[in-house]
Amino acid sequence: MPTVAFYTLGCKVNAYETEAIWRLFEQRGYTRVDFEDEADVYVINTCTVTNTGDQKSRKIIRRAVRKNPDAVVAVTGCYAQTSPAEVLAIPGVDVVIGTTGRNRLLEYIEEARRTRRPVNAVTNIMKVREYENLTVTKFAERTRAFLKIQEGCNNFCTFCIIPWAKGLARSRRPEDVLAEARALAEAGYREIVLTGTHTGGYGEDLDGYRLSDLLRDLSRIDGIERIRISSIEASQLTDDVFEAMAASEKLCRHFHVPLQAGDDAVLRRMRRKYTTGEYAARIERLREIFPEAAITTDVIVGFPGETEAMFEAGVRFVEQIGFSELHVFPYSKRSGTPAARMPDQVPEPEKKRRVQTMLALNERLKAAYRRKFLGRVLSVLPEAREAKPPADADAGEVWLAGLTDNYLRVSFPGDPSLIGELVRVRLDALDGEVLRGTPVRLLSPVAGA
Ligand code: SF4
Numbered sequence: 001m002p003t004v005a006f007y008t009l010g011c012k013v014n015a016y017e018t019e020a021i022w023r024l025f026e027q028r029g030y031t032r033v034d035f036e037d038e039a040d041v042y043v044i045n046t047c048t049v050t051n052t053g054d055q056k057s058r059k060i061i062r063r064a065v066r067k068n069p070d071a072v073v074a075v076t077g078c079y080a081q082t083s084p085a086e087v088l089a090i091p092g093v094d095v096v097i098g099t100t101g102r103n104r105l106l107e108y109i110e111e112a113r114r115t116r117r118p119v120n121a122v123t124n125i126m127k128v129r130e131y132e133n134l135t136v137t138k139f140a141e142r143t144r145a146f147l148k149i150q151e152g153c154n155n156f157c158t159f160c161i162i163p164w165a166k167g168l169a170r171s172r173r174p175e176d177v178l179a180e181a182r183a184l185a186e187a188g189y190r191e192i193v194l195t196g197t198h199t200g201g202y203g204e205d206l207d208g209y210r211l212s213d214l215l216r217d218l219s220r221i222d223g224i225e226r227i228r229i230s231s232i233e234a235s236q237l238t239d240d241v242f243e244a245m246a247a248s249e250k251l252c253r254h255f256h257v258p259l260q261a262g263d264d265a266v267l268r269r270m271r272r273k274y275t276t277g278e279y280a281a282r283i284e285r286l287r288e289i290f291p292e293a294a295i296t297t298d299v300i301v302g303f304p305g306e307t308e309a310m311f312e313a314g315v316r317f318v319e320q321i322g323f324s325e326l327h328v329f330p331y332s333k334r335s336g337t338p339a340a341r342m343p344d345q346v347p348e349p350e351k352k353r354r355v356q357t358m359l360a361l362n363e364r365l366k367a368a369y370r371r372k373f374l375g376r377v378l379s380v381l382p383e384a385r386e387a388k389p390p391a392d393a394d395a396g397e398v399w400l401a402g403l404t405d406n407y408l409r410v411s412f413p414g415d416p417s418l419i420g421e422l423v424r425v426r427l428d429a430l431d432g433e434v435l436r437g438t439p440v441r442l443l444s445p446v447a448g449a
Helices: 012-027 051-067 078-082 084-088 102-115 162-166 174-186 211-219 239-247 264-270 276-289 308-321 348-371
Strands: 003-008 031-033 041-046 072-077 144-148 191-195 226-229 251-256 294-301 325-330 377-385 399-404 409-413 423-431 434-442
Touching (some): 003 012, 003 051, 012 031, 012 041, 012 072, 012 191, 051 078, 051 084, 072 102, 078 084, 144 174, 174 211, 211 239, 239 276, 264 308, 276 294, 276 308, 294 348, 308 348, 348 423, 377 409, 409 423
Parallel strands (some): 003 041, 144 191, 191 226, 251 294, 294 325, 409 434
Antiparallel strands (some): 377 399, 377 423, 399 409, 423 434
């Protein structure tokens, strides 16, 4: 049986696509082996979101070539899409394919094996208008499944290379999304996480079928008990989306709404599609519907031209919104983007200082949000055994770890048969970032019981 090994760099969407590509190999009788083992085919799914992503991708490609010089080495993903010539120049690379046309990957591998000549299958992604339908119905996690609904982005923020790597926004056909959701429900997944390059833009290219319609249709699928949107832009929180959210009993009270900067001048230079005032108004509306929702975000500090006063305004804005968690990034030049050529680049030591200030705020906000729920009973979906039970747990006692719908990590003592079942848990104590609790009641029936 031929063997294949995978390496994935970058984001969750890449991880999803690697699983989808593996499915194509599985259907052709391949066995999957560890990347560190000798394989007949290596597939490297690359990232190009920062210049470091490119370097790491090159390093991993060379590692695969060294592992087995006779293997077919296929490189896919964002770095392959934006820099195919650079990838093909690495000795030992046999196939380079970008972010589309992966359904034909096995054909290209056969061709490279037959001819022993490299195959360049990268096409102009900007011309692609159709969503490439790759499916995944099995994940390493037993409880939560990712469901990709969309690809590409039309926003062209000045710091971001993604539209050049993924192309323009295109939505997956509703019937394909719903079929995959039903298959996931049948496979026992209780929670689905909707993902994409620009997830909240779902439907913008479809004829009248919007994200709000999809949320309604997904909410009707039996077996799916939670629907989480991985990320949604403030500008995509429209009245019809609010309405569909309010009507769904399955939607998680967790919204990741990228902010990027909390100052209007910086937002304009980033070419974001909202002002701080508009952003705050959308969050207020969200909180009217879901009063205790977890609102998480991404913040870039040290963007070109960000003065100390603009940064301070950003810190105040983040505090005012009261996020439950921030992902903080120092601005990193991405060659090929307008921001990389902007004057007034912020010196590295200053960026580091701003990151530290924002991270300290993040710690305060995270703890404040978690403390609000102490003493309350919430539904938890345990995913696995807790790797680090509390120090005072009884010897031999099994603890489970999982998430609430509002993205609180909770651990509690319980039987492993509860993994994948919704359990009501009283939250007793905050231990670092984890809430320790006591199970009160099982909500969903134990499979097979
Ligand atoms: S919205 Fe902006 S940051 Fe997000 S993928 Fe599109 S261009 Fe990049």
